[in-house]
Amino acid sequence: MIKFGTGGWRAIIGDDFTRENICILAKAMADKMKAEQVADQGLVIGYDRRFLSKEAVMWSCEVLTAEGIVCHFVNRSVPTPLIMYYVMKHGYPYGMMVTASHNPALYNGIKVFTAGGRDADEVQTADIERFIGQVKPEDIRKIEYGEAVSRGLVREFYPMNEYLDDIMEKIDMEAIKQAHLRIALDPMYGVSETALSTILISGRCDFNVIHQEHDTLFGGRMPAPARDTLGLLQNFVVDKYCDLGIATDGDADRLGVIDDKGEFLHPNDILVLLYYYLKEYKKWNGPVVRNLSTTHRLDAIAKRYGEICYEVPVGFKYISAKMSETGAILGGESSGGLTVAGHINGKDGVYAASLLVEMVAVTGKKLSELIKIANGLCGERYMEERSFRFAEKDRERMLRLLFEEKGLPDMAGFQVDHVSYEDGCKVYFADDGWVSARFSGTEPLLRIFCEMRTQEEAVGMCNRWKAYLGL
Known part of the structure; x- marks a missing residue:
């Protein structure tokens, strides 16, 4: 069974997440690209640190290349938003990311991105499922991975610098350099360490990292930055007198934050803070978008600034689409995913973390102070x-x-x-x-x-x- 939900296809490893099903999905993607006459443009594919993630990419490439589709393979574990960025920036029709995001360790899965680096919507995923239903096992052909590389059908590359340069161009790095911030970072055994460490080093921040090693069991915890998973980060922030603590989920598209007093800031608080910062300090104009499970405090603060807060169903594809439609400057969800206008068409924990660091640097205020100010504008809920x-x-x-x-x-x-x-x-x-x-x-x-x-x-x-x- 290959069924797409709000965050792509996810399944238990060895149950439905199997080599057979991965190959079926790859064949379906190849058939879909051929039907749409975009097969000659190739696709971008990457993976995170989960068990079998790299192998799943290689199995997919063996099928895709046998169908004549060139695979641009990011050959190290990377954040999901990097794949979205590269699809958008270089005009690819599709991208794929092997990840189960914040799900438990026994899960893995595949996200599909469409033109513009967007999460595949229901129309697209229903079409993929239709092609899946037409795949017969005897129709699946393969080119051995090493041969596909030698023939130039798999092109391995690592565009981390391009992705990070794009983020740092959008962030006030000079303000961060002048602030001399002390930061604690918890990638939760996931893929954000290289990206965030590079940005923090460039910003002359003093920082420490916990849970950075590769552990496919995620330390026995859910790789989701929530109140009940960030106890060690809270202690570290307090013990080391940090200005803030930053955590990201397994594939680095979601964010968790600990303030200077060691308090967990709910993703709802982060959205309120960032909208306040974009309006009050960066002087951006535009509405905000949230899903139906996210705080209505965003509605209240938007109203204070004469703006509108739009509500959409759960699934980040809805947030991205509504932002494009309305010119919104921020969109997010209560589970920790958010995006800002002018970046990618999806959530990015690396960029969101960088913007929070900028906020603390530019305002000269502690996070605990800033949340009180923002709550004063929208009221407590x-x-x-x-x-x-x-x-x-x-x-x-x-x-x-x-x-x-x-x-x-x-x-x-x-x-x-x-x-x-x-x-x-x-x-x-x-x-x-x-x-x-x-x-x-x-x-x-x-x-x-x-x-x-x-x-x-x-x-x-x-x-x-x-x-x-x-x-």
Whole structure:
């Protein structure tokens, strides 16, 4: 089974993530490129540090080159946004990245990027799945990898410098040099260390790195920069008197931040901070985009500046598309992914981290000070997030309850303004609070998000939904 979710195809290694399925996907991509008459343009392909990632690239190349498609292979583990950047910058029709991003270590997967370095949308992924359904095992041909290299059908290269130069041209490196910042970096055993270390060294920062070695088990943790995974980084920031701590997920497209007091800054806080910085200090004009599971504090701060905050479904492709449509200067999600106008058409934890370092340098203020200022403009709100695993039989029951019967828990004490079923079920309250329930597009999880006036209200509302859905 090869099915694409909000972040590409992801599957358990040895279960559905197998050499056979990888080759089927590669053949389907070759057939699709031929049908679109872009096969002669080739594609860009890369990988992260997960188990079998490099091998999966090589297996893909063996099939793609047998179909006459030249593979431009970034031959070291690199951040996902580097592949997106290269596809965009050099006009390739497609790119592929072997990664399962922030999923547990037993997963791997493949992301597909389309022209402009964009995440493949539903139309594209449905088309890929259609071609997958037409592939017969006997139709799959291969050229041995070494032979494909010797024949020039696989061209190995390493465009890290080009990617980093582009980022550093967009960042105020002189301000960073003058600030003499002390930074702690946690790549979470992933692929961001080379990129971020190079930028921090260029900015004359004093920094230390933890969890930089290659570990396909990610130290036994989820490679996701969240409150419950960054305890060691928090301690390091406090012990070493750092100005901030930076963490990135397994493929470096998501960001986690620890402030100067050792406090975890939720991705919602980071989005509010960066929008404030872009408007107040860089004097950029334009709206902001968020997905439906992300804080409405962005709506409030945008309103303070006379701008609009647009809401889209979960999946970064929606954020990128809405930014292009509206001229937004920032787009992001509560899971730590964000992008800024003028960079790539997708999320980039390396660029986002660099912009945060610039913000601290330019403002001359601590992160703990800046978040207080930003919150003063948009007001305090409290977020509660829950994720629940479930059996397949429970999925059908919950789908029926939420989307066929359209039932809701007891909402006593709260005035419902309206309900949306655009992506999952989201209830909007009259006081701007909200709660959403939706199935993950990358794991067998039901996610409940709630933002209310108090933490107690947010926790209580999540508990109501948990009880109602029998979780």
